[in-house]
Amino acid sequence: xxxxxxxxxxxxxxxxxxxxxxxxxxxxxxxxxxxxxxxxxxxxxxxxxxxxxxxxxxxxxxxxxxxxxxxxxxxxxxxxxxxxxxxxxxxxxxxxxxxxxxxxxxxxxxxxxxxxxxxxxxxxxxxxxxxxxxxxxxxxxxxxxxxxxxxxxxxxxxxxxxxxxxxxxxxxxxxxxxxxxxxxxxxxxxxxxxxxxxxxxxxxxxxxxxxxxxxxxxxxxxxxxxxxxxxxxxxxxxxxxxxxxxxxxxxxxxxxxxxxxxxxxxxxxxxxxxxxxxxxxxxxxxxxxxxxxxxxxxxxxxxxxxxxxxxxxxxxxxxxxxxxxxxxxxxxxxxxxxxxxxxxxxxxxxxxxxxxxxxxxxxxxxxxxxxxxxxxxxxxxxxxxxxxxxxxxxxxxxxxxxxxxxxxxxxxxxxxxxxxxxxxxxxxxxxxxxxxxxxxxxxxxxxxxx
Amino acid sequence: xxxxxxxxxxxxxxxxxxxxxxxxxxxxxxxxxxxxxxxxxxxxxxxxxxxxxxxxxxxxxxxxxxxxxxxxxxxxxxxxxxxxxxxxxxxxxxxxxxxxxxxxxxxxxxxxxxxxxxxxxxxxxxxxxxxxxxxxxxxxxxxxxxxxxxxxxxxxxxxxxxxxxxxxxxxxxxxxxxxxxxxxxxxxxxxxxxxxxxxxxxxxxxxxxxxxxxxxxxxxxxxxxxxxxxxxxxxxxxxxxxxxxxxxxxxxxxxxxxxxxxxxxxxxxxxxxxxxxxxxxxxxxxxxxxxxxxxxxxxxxxxxxxxxxxxxxxxxxxxxxxxxxxxxxxxxxxxxxxxxxxxxxxxxxxxxxxxxxxxxxxxxxxxxxxxxxxxxxxxxxxxxxxxxxxxxxxxxxxxxxxxxxxxxxxxxxxxxxxxxxxxxxxxxxxxxxxxxxxxxxxxxxxxxxx
Numbered sequence: 001x002x003x004x005x006x007x008x009x010x011x012x013x014x015x016x017x018x019x020x021x022x023x024x025x026x027x028x029x030x031x032x033x034x035x036x037x038x039x040x041x042x043x044x045x046x047x048x049x050x051x052x053x054x055x056x057x058x059x060x061x062x063x064x065x066x067x068x069x070x071x072x073x074x075x076x077x078x079x080x081x082x083x084x085x086x087x088x089x090x091x092x093x094x095x096x097x098x099x100x101x102x103x104x105x106x107x108x109x110x111x112x113x114x115x116x117x118x119x120x121x122x123x124x125x126x127x128x129x130x131x132x133x134x135x136x137x138x139x140x141x142x143x144x145x146x147x148x149x150x151x152x153x154x155x156x157x158x159x160x161x162x163x164x165x166x167x168x169x170x171x172x173x174x175x176x177x178x179x180x181x182x183x184x185x186x187x188x189x190x191x192x193x194x195x196x197x198x199x200x201x202x203x204x205x206x207x208x209x210x211x212x213x214x215x216x217x218x219x220x221x222x223x224x225x226x227x228x229x230x231x232x233x234x235x236x237x238x239x240x241x242x243x244x245x246x247x248x249x250x251x252x253x254x255x256x257x258x259x260x261x262x263x264x265x266x267x268x269x270x271x272x273x274x275x276x277x278x279x280x281x282x283x284x285x286x287x288x289x290x291x292x293x294x295x296x297x298x299x300x301x302x303x304x305x306x307x308x309x310x311x312x313x314x315x316x317x318x319x320x321x322x323x324x325x326x327x328x329x330x331x332x333x334x335x336x337x338x339x340x341x342x343x344x345x346x347x348x349x350x351x352x353x354x355x356x357x358x359x360x361x362x363x364x365x366x367x368x369x370x371x372x373x374x375x376x377x378x379x380x381x382x383x384x385x386x387x388x389x390x391x392x393x394x395x396x397x398x399x400x401x402x403x404x405x406x407x408x409x410x411x412x413x414x415x416x417x418x419x420x421x422x423x424x425x426x427x428x429x430x431x432x433x434x435x436x437x438x439x440x441x442x443x444x445x446x447x448x449x450x
Numbered sequence: 451x452x453x454x455x456x457x458x459x460x461x462x463x464x465x466x467x468x469x470x471x472x473x474x475x476x477x478x479x480x481x482x483x484x485x486x487x488x489x490x491x492x493x494x495x496x497x498x499x500x501x502x503x504x505x506x507x508x509x510x511x512x513x514x515x516x517x518x519x520x521x522x523x524x525x526x527x528x529x530x531x532x533x534x535x536x537x538x539x540x541x542x543x544x545x546x547x548x549x550x551x552x553x554x555x556x557x558x559x560x561x562x563x564x565x566x567x568x569x570x571x572x573x574x575x576x577x578x579x580x581x582x583x584x585x586x587x588x589x590x591x592x593x594x595x596x597x598x599x600x601x602x603x604x605x606x607x608x609x610x611x612x613x614x615x616x617x618x619x620x621x622x623x624x625x626x627x628x629x630x631x632x633x634x635x636x637x638x639x640x641x642x643x644x645x646x647x648x649x650x651x652x653x654x655x656x657x658x659x660x661x662x663x664x665x666x667x668x669x670x671x672x673x674x675x676x677x678x679x680x681x682x683x684x685x686x687x688x689x690x691x692x693x694x695x696x697x698x699x700x701x702x703x704x705x706x707x708x709x710x711x712x713x714x715x716x717x718x719x720x721x722x723x724x725x726x727x728x729x730x731x732x733x734x735x736x737x738x739x740x741x742x743x744x745x746x747x748x749x750x751x752x753x754x755x756x757x758x759x760x761x762x763x764x765x766x767x768x769x770x771x772x773x774x775x776x777x778x779x780x781x782x783x784x785x786x787x788x789x790x791x792x793x794x795x796x797x798x799x800x801x802x803x804x805x806x807x808x809x810x811x812x813x814x815x816x817x818x819x820x821x822x823x824x825x826x827x828x829x830x831x832x833x834x835x836x837x838x839x840x841x842x843x844x845x846x847x848x849x850x851x852x853x854x855x856x857x858x859x860x861x862x863x864x865x866x867x868x869x870x871x872x873x874x875x876x877x878x879x880x881x882x883x884x885x886x887x888x889x890x891x892x893x894x895x896x897x898x899x900x
Contacts, residue, residue: 220705241748253737253760255670255842256866265738269722276716287703288715289750293741298691298758300739308748310703392705
């Protein structure tokens with residue numbers, strides 16, 4: 001990969017790493033810190049649930065910061081915050097950097113938060129260098145990415161992209177109520193309460209975006225395991241969630257011969273094991289995270305088991321094939337475990353296609369990563385510190401990509417662990433990722449001029 | 451098998467089948483009927499929980515019935531009711547027929563109840579025929595066989611046999627409290643409340659038994675499947691109950707490569723499937739009836755699974771071998787599923803050795819079954835309607851057998867289903883089993899004379 005000679009070397013425009021990390025930790029300290037796990041002041045997790053008082057406070061703080069940089073702020077009907085810094089030409093849509101400031105109830109300081117504050121740091125860097133971009137460049141904080149308090153993940157980017165109806169999102173009721181004993185609230189009630197129910201439609205038609213770049217922690221172990229520092233994300237796996245119910249017959253565990261049983265639990269256990277083989281062969285993922293048994297007594301053969309399948313693959317057709325294979329295998333197991341067969345019912349809980357980011361956006365990130373990593377001191381010759389990779393998880397960028405060119409940048413995640421208080425990305429990696437973000441955005445911006 | 455020429459043909463002494471069935475259904479109707487499942491008046495199940503008001507009422511009724519037959523009634527400290535009819539010689543211990551009148555909360559009309567009322571019918575038959583047995587013959591109703599309300603199965607026969615300390619049984623607290631909103635009661639409180647806390651020690655030393663015969667429904671499908679009508683029970687499987695905990699690590703189901711997972715649920719599912727193979731090879735039973743997952747979220751790899759193993763085999767050494775093999779296999783699976791291994795912890799919940807009834811008692815039952823079945827009209831020549839078999843479940847007789855010669859008689863159970871309201875044994879089979887019980891008891895009684 002060679003940097004286009006038409007591009008200036010954006011790596012000369014340096015972000016302020018200390019400022020980035022101070023901003024990240026001071027805002028986490030003030031707005032939602034929880035779950036201390038170490039003695040260092042920064043060693044807490046977060047419980048900044050979407051649209052709670054801490055989310056309100058950090059939103060007000062963000063609006064203040066971007067306003068101070070001269071950005072124009074728009075709040076849409078889903079509380080998404082768009083902050084746009086003018087460029088040389090302003091009759092084009094902005095290139096946006098976006099992620100989310102909300103967290104899981106036992107979340108960490110990096111998932112989502114890093115992406116928004118990295119975007120802020122890029123805007124600050126452009127501002128203090130008085131750097132004129134070709135077109136407008138901005139930052140977006142997407143509401144309720146986590147789906148933890150309001151159980152609909154990547155909710156507001158989904159509304160913006162037209163994938164989720166506004167009314168459905170507004171009507172979504174919290175599952176983790178505030179502890180003040182009040183009635184569970186809807187998204188719309190809480191948007192109104194915290195003053196972030198804007199009047200601009202939450203839609204790609206009303207708020208155009210030219211391109212969207214998202215810096216995010218990997219949330220997996222690949223970069224760390226490979227000793228690499230930047231993931232150039234080419235897309236995200238699709239996922240399908242199913243609830244499989246196996247109906248057998250309860251009977252006495254001591255008196256019922258194996259041949260006379262309809263053991264729903266044994267059949268379901270074999271199905272879980274078999275689904276893992278299907279996933280391995282297809283180089284995809286199938287995970288069972290829930291497994292509920294009736295009646296659930298030591299000496300009673302189970303009559304009913306309901307378990308979930310989380311099926312993922314980078315290619316939609318392979319995901320479909322995996323599910324089809326599971327259906328065949330499960331039916332075979334149900335027959336094997338009982339001559340007369342057991343009922344096996346499938347219910348689809350969620351379904352999302354795989355995301356493929358456009359090559360031009362991926363190339364902007366890749367070019368930027370190559371230059372930024374290439375300048376790192378002490379890197380052995382020929383050691384490549386970045387790699388193309390897929391996202392295993394869904395992100396706001398997956399929705400946004402349906403409406404404008406999008407790409408993502410991943411940074412290493414200690415132990416591959418996220419959604420946990422001690423989720424961690426080193427300061428060096430946070431800074432490196434932010435510098436790559438800056439380079440990708442400015443490359444895209446520079447390119448659109450021509 | 452040839453009936454000893456020294457034995458009179460006890461089958462000439464006929465029990466009254468209509469009276470037996472009327473007694474069974476009328477007492478079920480009056481004392482604890484619940485869970486109607488059909489339109490016939492007898493088509494309900496039972497909820498006669500140990501020491502509740504219905505159990506009290508049926509006990510008072512039973513005492514009245516046996517007293518009317520001239521029996522001497524003794525209530526021991528566990529509320530066991532012993533009713534003894536005098537014989538020609540009365541300085542020897544009685545031959546007892548015993549089972550239990552309590553049921554599961556969603557129990558049926560036959561499990562336990564049939565055995566006690568069959569014993570009553572035998573006593574009534576002896577009485578109306580003015581039949582003089584060699585020694586005393588009697589009936590015992592064992593308290594809390596089910597362990598449903600007070601969670602300790604075959605409780606009071608266990609105390610009688612010296613296997614369960616009296617104080618532990620007395621202190622046992624109900625898990626299914628009465629619905630009057632009162633504090634959960636102990637066994638002793640409830641014995642006192644219903645007037646069945648006797649002052650005779652609950653012990654084989656205070657209440658001697660010469661031999662013990664129990665008629666019981668099979669609770670399994672073997673007799674029905676084989677088209678046979680009487681099970682001559684030679685013993686009962688031992689059982690061991692374990693709780694196995696697998697500790698992995700929770701992680702994101704979309705971002706964690708299979709190779710980096712510590713998926714406790716996948717490992718546990720494979721263990722359940724593997725334990726079934728161990729059981730099949732050893733011709734024993736291993737059943738998993740509980741399977742609890744943490745955290746139990748669709749898209750989170752499970753960090754912890756706790757599941758139970760109910761391990762049974764007619765031979766103790768084979769049961770021990772099965773458990774040992776499971777331990778090895780589970781450890782191997784834990785290693786296969788994660789390079790660094792997952793923790794696997796075993797906790798013993800209960801352990802009972804296999805029961806082997808003495809051959810002389812088994813022969814009494816077998817002789818009786820052969821004669822009784824041989825007289826049935828319309829039985830094809832050479833068709834054997836009884837079989838020796840093992841009990842899969844535990845019974846009061848397993849405790850009693852430790853202190854006196856014991857055997858059991860099984861009758862067919864529709865679909866092998868018990869502990870359910872529509873548990874069913876046909877009138878013909880109830881009557882046949884009772885007639886076999888009479889023959890076995892009188893054979894044992896006649897034999898001890900010589």
